[in-house]
Amino acid sequence: MSDLRARFRTDAGPVRALDGVSFDVARGETVCLVGESGSGKTVASESITGLVDADGGDVVAGELRFDGRDLRALPESELRALRGDRIAHVFQNPQSALNPVYSIGWQVAEAVRLHADVSKREARTRAIDLLDRVGLPDPAGRIDDYPHELSGGMKQRVAIAMALAGEPDLLIADEPTTALDVTIQSQVLRLLDELQSEREMALLLVTHDLGVVAEMADRVVVLYDGLVMERGSVYDVFERPSHPYTRALLDALPGRRGFGRSGTSANAGTDGQHSTSSSGRSSATDGDPPPGCRFRARCPHAVDACREGEHPPLYPTPGSESAPDGDAAAAEHVASCVHFRPDGDPGVVYGSDPTEGEANADADAGETR
Numbered sequence: 001m002s003d004l005r006a007r008f009r010t011d012a013g014p015v016r017a018l019d020g021v022s023f024d025v026a027r028g029e030t031v032c033l034v035g036e037s038g039s040g041k042t043v044a045s046e047s048i049t050g051l052v053d054a055d056g057g058d059v060v061a062g063e064l065r066f067d068g069r070d071l072r073a074l075p076e077s078e079l080r081a082l083r084g085d086r087i088a089h090v091f092q093n094p095q096s097a098l099n100p101v102y103s104i105g106w107q108v109a110e111a112v113r114l115h116a117d118v119s120k121r122e123a124r125t126r127a128i129d130l131l132d133r134v135g136l137p138d139p140a141g142r143i144d145d146y147p148h149e150l151s152g153g154m155k156q157r158v159a160i161a162m163a164l165a166g167e168p169d170l171l172i173a174d175e176p177t178t179a180l181d182v183t184i185q186s187q188v189l190r191l192l193d194e195l196q197s198e199r200e201m202a203l204l205l206v207t208h209d210l211g212v213v214a215e216m217a218d219r220v221v222v223l224y225d226g227l228v229m230e231r232g233s234v235y236d237v238f239e240r241p242s243h244p245y246t247r248a249l250l251d252a253l254p255g256r257r258g259f260g261r262s263g264t265s266a267n268a269g270t271d272g273q274h275s276t277s278s279s280g281r282s283s284a285t286d287g288d289p290p291p292g293c294r295f296r297a298r299c300p301h302a303v304d305a306c307r308e309g310e311h312p313p314l315y316p317t318p319g320s321e322s323a324p325d326g327d328a329a330a331a332e333h334v335a336s337c338v339h340f341r342p343d344g345d346p347g348v349v350y351g352s353d354p355t356e357g358e359a360n361a362d363a364d365a366g367e368t369r
């Protein structure tokens, strides 16, 4: 997607949710969308298949391309066909995907029949296969169970089975494990990871959990206030976080030594709840956004230049071509911070971090990576 802008109509006036978000997800790749609550992760992911419109939102500008087609130009009927077929969603709450009055087997079989012209009997057999594949114990025995007879983790597995029924090319999972017990979380993540590599699926994973990102992502998109702050391979973003916001996010990770003694509090959402409330961001209501960098007020490295003009565009970070696999696309590491302007000094950001000596300026970045 490129330069995606979206807004919601609310009683208090339009709310800007996305202010120009660009990223791609390639086949066989996992891209994680991270950022604190209200940063626009869900809106960005749901805009792909037009779910945002269904939610009272409007994608007002930008481009969404899937397989060379501009999704925003597709009529709703075609979009609906694409959704759930080539592109499937898994949500935080499996309850929302399951109908309480039908057995899980019936629901998975229906999902199969939606995408493939097969008999009911064949669909049921495939449903059992799918349920087996997502790790539901004794699928043949449990296929006539109703959702309420299953645990949350099992329900999410069923929801994933339904999402996979159409053999999607792109699976969009929005906080798919947040509602689950910690032990179940990692099982479900491992499952997504396996299914993804098995099927060469593209996976867009929305999460506020940087531990999940580290485990799952090939590439990371860091959102703040409806804008991309930083984008790069998981390797680059974790090894050399460049936007002050990303650095603050990582700083807040337990077990990671703090560098931002500045008191910048960046919290990717402690309650783990997906929120759709329109409150929370004072800057969100429409009208002119405050000039300059959106993160300025919370940034320990803000300078006068950060007050001017628009939010900075994405600049390449020094040494970003040195990704381990030499893959050019994966090597793209960019941050929207004035200190990464061609005439800027990234050392202002990196240099303030005594715990990361090797990141001290760009000069030795090439040698240490």
Ligand SMILES: Nc1ncnc2c1ncn2[C@@H]1O[C@H](COP(=O)(O)OP(=O)(O)OP(=O)(O)O)[C@@H](O)[C@H]1O
Pocket: 008, 009, 010, 015, 016, 017, 035, 036, 037, 038, 039, 040, 041, 042, 043, 044, 055, 056, 057, 208, 269, 273, 274, 275, 276, 277, 278, 279, 280, 281, 284
């Ligand atoms: N239905 C809606 N009506 C009005 N505003 C909305 C609606 N849904 C989202 N927004 C606004 O859009 C912005 C982005 O929301 P979004 O749900 O994408 O955030 P998020 O990053 O997914 O957060 P969370 O981690 O809480 O799920 C927020 O300012 C939010 O208030």
Ligand code: NI
Pocket: 041, 042, 043, 174, 274, 275
């Ligand atoms: Ni969300």
